[in-house]
Amino acid sequence: MFGIAVYPYKEVQEETVDYIKTAAKYGFERVFTNLLMIEPGEEKQVIERLETIIKEARKCRMEVILDVNPAVFEQLGISHHDLTFFKKMGATGIRLDSSFDGLVESLLTFDETGLDLEINISNDTYYLENILSYQPNAKRLIGCHNFYPQRFTGLDYEYFMKCSAKYKKLGLRTAAFINSQTADHGPHCYTDGLCTLEQHRDLPIELQAKHLVATNLIDDIIIANAFASEEELAALSALCTDQIVLDVEFSSNTTGLEKEILLDNQHFNRGDINRFSIRSTFVKLRYQDQDIPENNAKEKVSYAEITLGNNSFGQYKGEINIVKQGMPNERREKNVIGKITKSDQFLIDYIQPWTKFRFREVKKVNE
DSSP, rough: EEEEOOGGGGSSSHHHHHHHHHHTTTOOEEEEEEEEEEOOOOHHHHHHHHHHHHHHHHTTOEEEEEEEEEHHHHTTOOOTOOOOHHHHTTTEEEEEESSSSSHHHHTTTTTTTTOEEEEOOOOOHHHHHHHHHOOOOGGGEEOOOBBSSTTSSOHHHHHHHHHHHHHHHHBBEEEEOOOOOOBBBBBBOOOOOOBBBBTTTTSSSHHHHHHHHHHTOOOOOEESBBBOOOHHHHHTSOHHHHHEEEEEEEEEOOOOOHHHHHHOEEEOOSSOOOEEEEEEEEEEHHTTSOOOOOOOOOOOOOOOOTEEGGGGGGTTTTTTEEEESSSSSSTTTTEEEEEEEEGGGGGGGGGOOTTTTEEEEOTTTOO
């Protein structure tokens, strides 16, 4: 699911409410906010503002996770044996930005309020194993990465994948943050973008989300900074979160049938892979009796081009390939019908044996 973040103590209430309603209109189901930024003496004011906003989010049937840490419990005089305070605020869960000792976390998952407990998964430690050793209620235990306001401090890709895979393997529902390019604030006074992965900081928000989907390790994707534009919300709402969707620019002479074969079918890579191409072979069975004449059959095919077997290709007529390595096409048995957009080409590497994927048409920039 997709989510947004709001910081009511820094925002005009009406604008925050409008943002929540707009996000809900586009199918967003989560709201992230926090209690980490309360200055001494301002507790009552901040909590009242948060309560108002949380109620609006709950009216829109959105989950609301409050970011807290052990110091917040102490500051507000809350016992970690009773989460009633957060329940009364309207939250559906709390996120621990830093940890207790494992036993406390396990007990929190049995709290009578029924709140979810979200733990920080941007750490490659045995934190979750420690919690699991205390036999928590795993149905109420979820995980979420950090976000990073300072440029060049976001997670490295390899580390992100290692942590995410570890927590995913242990059964957690996972979340990570992406970064709006129109939003101007987060919870802190300094914000130079707000994302989990450093490589996402300057990317279009849609591409950040597509990348997280491609990893197959993140369940919930949350826009960390506020306020994302309605155009960004709409773009995310149109994304498929179940599988990789590759944007393709068609050749100028691509036929209607060729587009249909590519766009209107479920594709998956064969299990017996090779280094030259990704092969979607089952689609050919549907079109074996169709006429697929030679069309734009170049003598050599190049990386990221999409080919379709034509009438001269025997039993391979109708097979779709994504080219991973340039190779000859001297017999002109493969029509070049389009090319993966430059921005999406890195997603090709995420298509492994049996990976499911689809295509989406985009217009060429010069059209």
